[in-house]
Amino acid sequence: MIDLRTLRENPDLVRASQRARGEDPSLVDSLLSADERRRSSVSRADSMRAEQKRLGKLVGAASGDERTALLAKAKELAAEVKTAESDQHAADAELVEAHRRIPNLVEDGAPHGGEDDYVVLKHVGKPREFDFTPRDHLELGEGLGAIDMERGAKVSGSRFYFLTGVGAQLQIALLSMAAQQAAAAGFTLMITPSLVRPEIMEGTGFLGAHDSEVYRLRDDDLYLVGTSEVPLAGYHSDEILDLSAGPRRYAGWSTCYRREAGSYGKDTRGIIRVHQFDKVEMFSYCPPEQAHDEHLRLLAWEEEMLSKVELPYRVIDTAAGDLGSSAARKYDCEAWLPSQQSYREVTSTSNCTTFQARRLNVRLRTEDGRTQVAATLNGTLATMRWIVAILENHQEADGSVRIPDALRPFLGGKDRLVPVT
RNA sequence: GGAAGCGUGGCAGAGCGGCCGAAUGCAUCCGCCUUGAAAGCGGAAGACCCGCGAGGGUCCGGGGGUUCAAAUCCCUCCGCUUCCGCCA
Structure with a gap:
């Protein structure tokens, strides 16, 4: 509000x-x-x-x-x-x-317009030149014994999958690396509930224009979260925080559930757009006057992760019309996908200013003893979707995939994944 | 799933339908004392809304009801605890 x-x-x-x-x-x-x-x-x-x-x-x-x-x-x-x-x-x-009915005030400087009116802030790394025809992530993943879509559909329906063997290991490695980076940066690591009460879902702003995206358990009056932003925003609801030492930062590790109701026919191949995936998400409570700087810090941490997995990417400044109702400003990092010859979102960081916190009643105590509504921010550190980009960008002609140096310690030192067949 | 109990300020914990925004203790803050601290003594101190202000109002888990009047009585929802059963 x-x-x-x-x-x-x-x-x-x-x-x-x-x-x-x-x-x-x-x-x-x-x-x-x-x-x-x-x-x-x-x-x-x-x-x-x-x-x-x-x-x-x-x-x-x-x-x-x-x-x-x-x-x-x-x-x-x-x-x-x-x-x-x-x-x-x-x-x-x-x-x-x-x-x-009124969404958050757009931050000064955000591009006006809709989905296509984003501004590219920068490019980092160059899309790789292949001297062979690159495979897409699903072909690679199946060859490596990492992804099983067919059985995902058999068991749960479309947009479900199994991560198998090295695929599962790769996800755990990636998210562990994210968790480790977050902890090292002073974040409190959190394993969060996947089901939340209506007032929490409502408070985070996901029940407005996006309510068809959200899974709801009618029998229990609970919602499945689409990101750990939701439980982390609710974590301090109705509290008055001491933020005199600076922002309070959490890194939530959770499974995310999304109905993808409006995306029939979009990204139907592979694991780019699925109903369920795992993610490590940064969340920050901070004094409103520090929110702008904090937003840039979250973006920097996202970029640090992207550099560790050696992906070429660009950063975009999302246009006002494409912001969620809670966000005042949003930056997305998009990694290059060779199979699509385009950049695809792998992280997203939003400054929600005081909009979420006002609904959830999260305040802070100022130096002169008064109370003030806090600002909240969030940003992606890693998600399963990164696996798509990692497989495609680091593939070799024989269908094997090179593991980026930084990720190797999390995979028992393994430096490449090789096809099983 | 069955049974019982409980939900009061940062925490603990009193509270006869009107004198209760609420005793008391701890914690907090400010004085005094002290070379400094502790102890001791004295004092201050909740959140929210309306109003330029003086001031007024709301808040004892949420909502509703009874009453001239509700923290106190009734209903309902939510949460927590304990016991029993069931399943890990």
Whole structure:
């Protein structure tokens, strides 16, 4: 949820943000009037309650005729208070409704426009020249005995898979390397719940435009998380944190579940787009004024991981219209995929500023003892999708795959994967 | 799955339907004392909303109800604990 104070003081800022996203700026005016209505109904109910309280005390002290008279009057007032309170509740609900409809304020500098209006910030490494026709990750993975899609589909349906043998080892190695890097950088490593309550899913902003992406367990009123960002954002909900020593950083290792509802026919081959995958995710709680710098640090840690696995990649600044509702700014790292002759997203880091934390009620204590809403940020350290890029970029003509140096210690020193057939 | 109990401020823990935003202890902060500290003594200190302010209001797990008046009574949901059963 956006800051209502900003809205009142500078509605044009919010309108401009809406336009940058390609969303309706008139929602700003609905929110403004809902805010106005709520405030007037609150103060009306407040003063009536004050009067009722005063009368109630008199009743307690009085006796005889005086008491009878007061009681009658108090009874009348009680009914009026009840009306005023239900007005207030209605105004509250309206405000929340209007408030929810507005996504986070876009950070100054983010490109305007939609999905295709991203700005490429830089390229790192060069796509490799092959002197043979490169195979795609699935062909390689099957040759290595690393990926079994057929049986994944047999057991669970489309977009499911088994990682087998060296495939499973490769994933564990990759994620372990990510976990180790995170721990070394001062992150607290977390194994998180995969199922969360509705208010947590709601609070992280995934039940808005993206609710069809989310698996829901109706019998238990729980949601399967699509990223450990969700439980990590909920971790400190309703808390007041001490961030005087700087941002509090967590690295969540979890399985992620996504329905991929709107992507029929997209990336149907292999494990690029699947319903279930594992990921190590960075999550940071930080003072709002430090969020911008923290965002760049998260990006730097992502790039450190990418350099360790020796992948050519580019960094893009996502356009406003392609940000999630919670994000103010988002940078994606995209690795080169030889089989597709294109760059594909392998990491994504978002600065959610105070938007998520306001919903989840995560605050911090300022130096002068006041409270303030915290900022939250997240970023990918590694996911199973990286395996796609690693296999394709480091393949040899014979179908074997070179293991990048940094990853070898996590694979028992193995320097290459060789075909089983 | 069955049974019982519990949910109060950072923690622990009282609380007769009105005098309770709430005793008390610990922790915290500020003084005094001390060369410094500890102990001791004195004092301060919750969160949120409305308001320029004075001030007012809300919050005793969430929601609803009874009542002139609810932390206190009733209903409901959520969470936790213990016991039994079942399965690891």
